[in-house]
Amino acid sequence: MSELLFYHLERSTLEAVLPQLLEKTLERGWTAVVRAGSPERVSSIDAHLWTYRDDAFLPHGAQGEGHEDTQPVLLTTGTENPAGANVLFAVDGAGIDGVETYQRCVLMFDGNDSEAVATARVHWKAVKEAGHDATYWQQSEAGRWEKKA
Numbered sequence: 298m299s300e301l302l303f304y305h306l307e308r309s310t311l312e313a314v315l316p317q318l319l320e321k322t323l324e325r326g327w328t329a330v331v332r333a334g335s336p337e338r339v340s341s342i343d344a345h346l347w348t349y350r351d352d353a354f355l356p357h358g359a360q361g362e363g364h365e366d367t368q369p370v371l372l373t374t375g376t377e378n379p380a381g382a383n384v385l386f387a388v389d390g391a392g393i394d395g396v397e398t399y400q401r402c403v404l405m406f407d408g409n410d411s412e413a414v415a416t417a418r419v420h421w422k423a424v425k426e427a428g429h430d431a432t433y434w435q436q437s438e439a440g441r442w443e444k445k446a
Contacts, residue, residue, distance in 0.1 A: 300401045301393075301424050301431040303417055305445075307408035308436045311388055315342070316349045318386065318403065319370055323355075327383035327400075331357075331372045334389035339372045342388075346370075393420055396429070408435075 306314060315331070322329045333339045343359045357370035365371055366379040376394045378385075385399045390413060396402045404420055406413040424431050433446040 299396050299399055299429050301396065301429050302401065302403045303421060303431065303433045304403060304405040304442070305408045305414075305417070305433065305435040306405060308440055311405055311407070312342075312345050312349065314405065315386065315388065316346060316353070316355060319346075319355055319357075320353070322384050323369055328368070328380055329370045329384040329386060330378055330380075330382045330399075331370060331386045331388060332376070332391040333372065333374055334391045336374055338389050339374060343372050346372075390416060393424070396424070 304314065319329060319331070331342060333342060339359055343357070346355050346357050349355070355370065356368075357372060358364060358368040360371065360373035360375060365373075368380055371380060371382065374391070376392070378395065378398050383400045385393065385396060385402045387393050387402065387404045393402055393404060404417060406417040408414060421431060421433070432444055434442045435445050437443050
């Protein structure tokens, strides 16, 4: 069974949180797939990961650029896991199809978007019914992540 983590973004943006989580993923020796809701969003995340911090380098590639099977972080809209990545990050309404092929799935959703919250609730119910280990994380007033369920 896969471990699923639901990140309810309220105080920070995806652009602020995703690079930090990807850095931690790579520090553990894992690889990742970031599944976005649209090709435009893949392009936006790709550009951001090259420039998010002057003193950091986050190796990654995007779907269609080639070498998808060797990328430490692959940005995509697809459901494939060509490099056998350990972690799936589902962002911007992307589905979690194929979650069982990953050790961990991190579903990140905008808490200020009622549709995103409703979709996350549907996913929560489905993964719990399927027997996956799921946890729900929300930011505190101080911006720290707190486990709520």
